[in-house]
Amino acid sequence: MKNPFEKKNNERIRRGPSRPFREERPERETFSEEDRSLIGGRNAVKELFSSGRDIEKIYVQRGEREGSIRLLIGMATEQKIPVIEVERQKLDRMLPDTRHQGIVAAVAEAEYASLDDAFALAEERGEAPFFVMCDGVEDPHNLGAVIRSAECCGAHAVIIPKRRSAGLTAVVAKTSAGALAHLPVVRVPNLTACAEELKERGVWLYAADMGGEDLFSTDLSGSVCVVLGNEGEGISRLLKEHCDFTVSIPLYGKVDSMNVSCAAAVILAETAHQKHRRN
Numbered sequence: 687m688k689n690p691f692e693k694k695n696n697e698r699i700r701r702g703p704s705r706p707f708r709e710e711r712p713e714r715e716t717f718s719e720e721d722r723s724l725i726g727g728r729n730a731v732k733e734l735f736s737s738g739r740d741i742e743k744i745y746v747q748r749g750e751r752e753g754s755i756r757l758l759i760g761m762a763t764e765q766k767i768p769v770i771e772v773e774r775q776k777l778d779r780m781l782p783d784t785r786h787q788g789i790v791a792a793v794a795e796a797e798y799a800s801l802d803d804a805f806a807l808a809e810e811r812g813e814a815p816f817f818v819m820c821d822g823v824e825d826p827h828n829l830g831a832v833i834r835s836a837e838c839c840g841a842h843a844v845i846i847p848k849r850r851s852a853g854l855t856a857v858v859a860k861t862s863a864g865a866l867a868h869l870p871v872v873r874v875p876n877l878t879a880c881a882e883e884l885k886e887r888g889v890w891l892y893a894a895d896m897g898g899e900d901l902f903s904t905d906l907s908g909s910v911c912v913v914l915g916n917e918g919e920g921i922s923r924l925l926k927e928h929c930d931f932t933v934s935i936p937l938y939g940k941v942d943s944m945n946v947s948c949a950a951a952v953i954l955a956e957t958a959h960q961k962h963r964r965n
Contacts, residue, residue, distance in 0.1 A: 723742075723792055723793050723794070723795055723855055723856050724780055724781055724790055724791070724792055724793075725790070725791045725793060726777070726780070726781040726784045726785070726786030726787070726789065726790040726791075727784065727785060727786055727787050727789070728753075728754045728755060728758065728787045728788075728789055730791075731744070731758055731789050731790075731791045732754070732758060734791050734793065735758070735761050735765075739793055739794070740793065740794035740797060740798050740853075740854070740873075741762070741765075741767050741791050741792070741793055741794075742767075742768075742791075742792040742793060742794055742853035742854070742855065743767065743768045743769075743770055743791070743792045743853070744758070744759070744762045744767055744768070744769045744770070744789065744790075744791055744792075745770050745771075745772050745776070745777060745780065745789070745790040745791075745792070746759060746769055746770070746771055746772070746788060746789050747771075747772070747773070747774050747777055747788035747789070748771045748772060748773055748774075749771075750788040750789070755787075755788055755789055758789060766848055766849070766875060767848075768848075768849060774788070777789075777790055792853070792855065794853055794854040794855075795854045795855060795856055795858065795859040795866065796854050796859065796866045796867075796871065798854070798871055798872060798873045799843065799870030799871060799872050800872060801843075801845075801872055801874070801880070801883065801884075803843070803870050803872070804817060804842050804843030804845075804870050804872055805842075805887065807842045807843070807870060808842040811842070813840075813842070813961070814907075814908055814909045814910070814961070815842055815887075815888075815889050815909045815910070815911075816839075816840060816841045816842050816909075816910055816911075816957065816958075816961065817841060817842060817843050817844070817845055817884070817889065817910070817911040817912070818832065818836045818841050818843070818844045818845065818911070818912050818914065818950070818954065819844075819845040819846075819877060819880070819881070819891075819911055819912070819913045819914065820832060820844060820845070820846050820851065820914050821847070821877055821913060821914065821915050821916060821921050821922055821925055822847065822850045822851055822915070822916035822919070822922070823846070823851060823852060823914065823916065823917065823946060824850065824851060824852055824916065824917065825852060825917055826852040826855050826857035826858045826861065827857065827861050827947075828852075828917060828945070828946050828947045829846070829851070829852040829858050829861075830857065830858040830859070830860065830861025830862040830863075831861055831862075831947035831950070831951075832844065832914065832946070832947050832950045833858070833861075833862040833865045833866060833869060833871065834861065834862045834863050834865045835947070835950050835951040835954050835955075836865070836869060836950070836954055837862075837865035837868050837869040838865070838954075839954040839955055839957065839958035840958050840961070840962070841869065841954065842869075842870070843869065843870040843871065843872050844869060844870075844871050844872070845871075845872045845873075845874060845877070845880060845911075846871065846872070846873050846874075847873070847874060847875070847876070847877050848873055848874065848875050850916075853873070854866065854871060877922075877925050878924050878925050878928055881911075881913075881925060881928040881929070882928060884911050885928075885930070888909050889909045889910065889911050890908060890909060890910055890911070890930045890931070891911045891913055891928065891929040891930050891931070892904070892906065892910060892911070892912050892913065892929065892930070892931050892932070892933050893913045893915075893921050893925075893926050893929035893931070893932045893933070894912060894913060894914050894915070894921075894932075894933055894934070894935075894949060894950075894953055895915065895920055895921055895926065895932050895933075895934065896934055896942070896943065897932065897934060898931070898932030898933045898934040899931065899932065899933050899934065900933075900934065900936055901933045901934060901935050901936070901952070901953060901956055902936070902956060904931065904933050905960070906956065906957040906960045906961070907960045907961055910957055912950075912953055912954060912957060913925065913926075913929055914946055914949070914950055915946065916946075917945075917946055933953070935949060935952050935953065
């Protein structure tokens with residue numbers, strides 16, 4: 687089997703310091719009628735902040751910026767929680783039986799873990815770290831499916847960004863088919879900074895993208911983080927530049943790419959096969 691480490695003499699490519707944060711695009715409304723992890727009302731949302739529970743997004747009635755809502759928006763901004771303006775009718779549909787008072791919070795179905803938790807799980811199992819990084823996977827069904835495949839293949843964590851990504855909503859939890867109960871999901875402010883930390887801690891990053899090395903001829907048996915891209919745009923340029931290798935799935939049909947969750951299943955299964963095969 688071809689070993690990609692040999693051609694780099696086991697030395698990482700460093701491309702200079704990364705920018706701490708990329709400029710964010712305006713947050714898009716991603717509310718789904720299937721997502722029931724919603725809490726409305728000014729006092730209820732304020733209590734959420736006090737509890738320390740993970741908040742995915744804050745939905746605010748368009749034009750509502752006075753009184754306690756202004757304070758809550760400030761708290762959300764300070765914690766880098768996306769704030770999305772919507773019409774009152776949208777809030778009414780979100781919580782038809784609740785007096786929402788112009789604000790609704792979407793909360794996570796499960797608690798997020800830290801990167802240290804993920805490394806601790808690998809150490810507890812006596813295995814080399816095996817992570818999956820999702821760069822802007824916005825469809826909750828896709829994210830849930832990736833989490834399910836990652837857990838089935840023995841990964842130690844799925845890493846997602848705070849912005850431009852599906853969170854741990856009810857849809858994600860349902861699609862993961864119980865995997866959320868067993869697999870840590872780590873949410874970080876910046877994937878590029880996280881990639882640098884992983885490299886410093888001995889993990890090699892493999893970008894799943896077109897034009898890379900043949901997946902089945904690549905050594906994936908060490909400390910690995912598989913990086914998956916957005917459904918439409920793929921992996922962001924900056925993050926891809928921070929990956930050590932690019933791998934591709936050989937395709938033989940007329941369509942030139944797979945859905946991200948399908949591609950994840952193939953790549954993670956091959957990684958698991960290499961990690962657990964008998965010599």
